[in-house]
Amino acid sequence: MLIEKSNLTRVLTYGTFDLFHYGHLQILKRAAYLGDELIVGVSTDQFNTIKGKECYYNFKHRAEIVNAIQWVDTVIPEQSWDQKEKDIQDFNVDILVMGDDWKGHFDDLNDYCKIIYLPRTEGISTHSIKQDLSQL
Numbered sequence: 183m184l185i186e187k188s189n190l191t192r193v194l195t196y197g198t199f200d201l202f203h204y205g206h207l208q209i210l211k212r213a214a215y216l217g218d219e220l221i222v223g224v225s226t227d228q229f230n231t232i233k234g235k236e237c238y239y240n241f242k243h244r245a246e247i248v249n250a251i252q253w254v255d256t257v258i259p260e261q262s263w264d265q266k267e268k269d270i271q272d273f274n275v276d277i278l279v280m281g282d283d284w285k286g287h288f289d290d291l292n293d294y295c296k297i298i299y300l301p302r303t304e305g306i307s308t309h310s311i312k313q314d315l316s317q318l
Contacts, residue, residue: 190217190218190219191216191217191218191219191276191277192217192218192219192221192273192274192275192276192277193213193214193216193217193219193220193221193275193276193277193278193279194220194221194222194223194266194269194270194273194275194277194278194279194295195209195210195213195220195221195222195223195278195279195280196222196223196224196225196260196266196280197209197222197223197224197225197281198224198225198230198233198235198237198244198308199222199224199225199244199247199248200235200237200238200239200244200308201238201239201308201311202244202247202248203306203307203308203311204303204306205302205303205306205307207251208303209279209281209300209302209303210222210248210251210253210254211253212279212300213253213279213300214253214254215253216277216279216298217276217277219255219256220253220254220255220256221255221256221257221258221269221273221275222248222254222256222257222258223257223258223259223260223265223266223269224241224244224245224248224257224258224259224260225241225244225259225260226241226259226260226261227240227241228261229260229261229262232262241259245257245259256273258273266278266288266291267291267294270291270294270295271294275294275295276295276296277295277296277297277298278291278295278296278297278298279298279299279300280297280298280299280300281299281300281301281302282299282300282301282302283302284299285299
């Protein structure tokens with residue numbers, strides 16, 4: 183049975199996705215299972231500079247890696263903190279998914295869609311990987 187485009191549940195999430203790891207895979211998988219279509223905003227290099235993040239991979243490579251994940255339907259550039267409201271409206275998003283380390287930060291977007299904060303995968307993060315590698 184085909185689902186009409188207008189009846190799709192669209193899910194949106196964001197991330198830097200540097201040094202792609204199992205935790206990244208898990209949040210994308212869990213986000214995808216909440217709807218029919220998963221849109222992922224990948225932070226641009228310029229936005230990461232604003233956030234004070236230094237990535238190993240550039241935006242183009244990180245976006246290509248994320249786009250290759252079977253649960254991801256669309257990848258968009260995340261260029262600023264305040265684009266979420268516009269993306270939700272432009273893509274007719276039903277659910278915004280963020281890691282629970284952001285709990286409460288995006289509750290103001292409840293006027294536009296449902297907000298779900300998913301628990302992070304325990305024991306893994308890009309930060310911890312970078313720390314481990316720096317000690318080699």
